[in-house]
Amino acid sequence: MQDILDKIAEEMALRTDRGKVADYIPQLASIDPDQFGMAIVLPDGRQFSAGCADKAFSIQSISKVFTLTIALGKIGDAIWSRVGREPSGDPFNSIVQLEHEAGKPRNPFINAGAIAVVDAIMMGHKPKETLAEILQFVRFVANDESIFFDSRVAQSELLHRDRNASLAHFMASFGRIKHPVENVLGAYFHQCAIAMSCTQLANAGLFLVSDGMNMNTGVRVVSPQRARRINSLMLMCGHYDGSGEFAYRVGLPGKSGVGGGILAIAPGKASIAVWSPGLDDIGNSKLGTEALELLVQHTGWSIFGH
Numbered sequence: 489m490q491d492i493l494d495k496i497a498e499e500m501a502l503r504t505d506r507g508k509v510a511d512y513i514p515q516l517a518s519i520d521p522d523q524f525g526m527a528i529v530l531p532d533g534r535q536f537s538a539g540c541a542d543k544a545f546s547i548q549s550i551s552k553v554f555t556l557t558i559a560l561g562k563i564g565d566a567i568w569s570r571v572g573r574e575p576s577g578d579p580f581n582s583i584v585q586l587e588h589e590a591g592k593p594r595n596p597f598i599n600a601g602a603i604a605v606v607d608a609i610m611m612g613h614k615p616k617e618t619l620a621e622i623l624q625f626v627r628f629v630a631n632d633e634s635i636f637f638d639s640r641v642a643q644s645e646l647l648h649r650d651r652n653a654s655l656a657h658f659m660a661s662f663g664r665i666k667h668p669v670e671n672v673l674g675a676y677f678h679q680c681a682i683a684m685s686c687t688q689l690a691n692a693g694l695f696l697v698s699d700g701m702n703m704n705t706g707v708r709v710v711s712p713q714r715a716r717r718i719n720s721l722m723l724m725c726g727h728y729d730g731s732g733e734f735a736y737r738v739g740l741p742g743k744s745g746v747g748g749g750i751l752a753i754a755p756g757k758a759s760i761a762v763w764s765p766g767l768d769d770i771g772n773s774k775l776g777t778e779a780l781e782l783l784v785q786h787t788g789w790s791i792f793g794h
């Protein structure tokens with residue numbers, strides 16, 4: 489496994505076309521695109537890594553997997569009255585569909601859907617309390633108390649919030665948002681600004697590898713059925729309008745973030761996190777996707793068979 493990872497990291501180091509760093513959040517625009525990290529954690533707790541696997545980066549939309557898990561734990565299937573389960577086929581920050589569908593977002597992984605999920609888990613609490621709960625959950629699943637919010641990234645997102653604020657206000661106009669929009673947005677931006685390394689992120693995804701159980705710590709995080717459903721949503725919607733392409737090329741449930749990270753789950757086999765800040769045209773990590781494609785070729789881990 490270490491040999492495979494080293495080979496992939498060597499190959500990625502030679503790539504000249506590394507995509508383009510997200511520039512609409514200034515704090516992300518300043519990140520060196522030449523970095524690449526990858527980590528794999530097996531159900532028995534063994535860890536393998538290559539490149540900058542221990543460097544913290546902004547996980548951005550990958551956090552939506554964890555907030556969805558919290559929402560399912562708190563209100564169960566009632567979450568689906570607020571947000572759908574279908575691929576969007578539109579960019580992650582599109583407002584078009586909301587207009588047609590009475591303010592109900594297509595899925596929990598596009599921005600509008602994730603904002604609706606945060607609203608659902610706030611339950612009358614202040615943003616600070618909700619954020620403490622989100623951070624506590626992420627630390628719990630990663631088994632790592634050192635994970636933190638990058639306040640500079642959160643601030644940067646807050647200053648450039650027009651598009652996300654539009655989505656939230658638009659949903660509120662349909663009665664879809666129950667808390668003050670500013671509170672919901674504050675919680676949402678901080679959630680996206682969680683900083684983690686590939687190693688921490690791979691550990692955090694471990695519960696989705698073994699039917700909701702973190703075999704390493706022996707803790708059940710969610711029921712087997714719920715773990716399968718989260719994985720299925722990651723496969724269908726985890727890469728926005730590039731989800732079909734990712735399923736075609738990699739064949740694993742995955743969730744990307746514009747910080748250049750991708751969390752991928754090989755059910756029964758491994759939790760994999762990869763990070764390379766340069767993005768493709770859709771907003772997914774270019775080298776991250778290529779590295780996962782190579783990994784699946786080497787291991788045969790695709791959920792669609794060898």
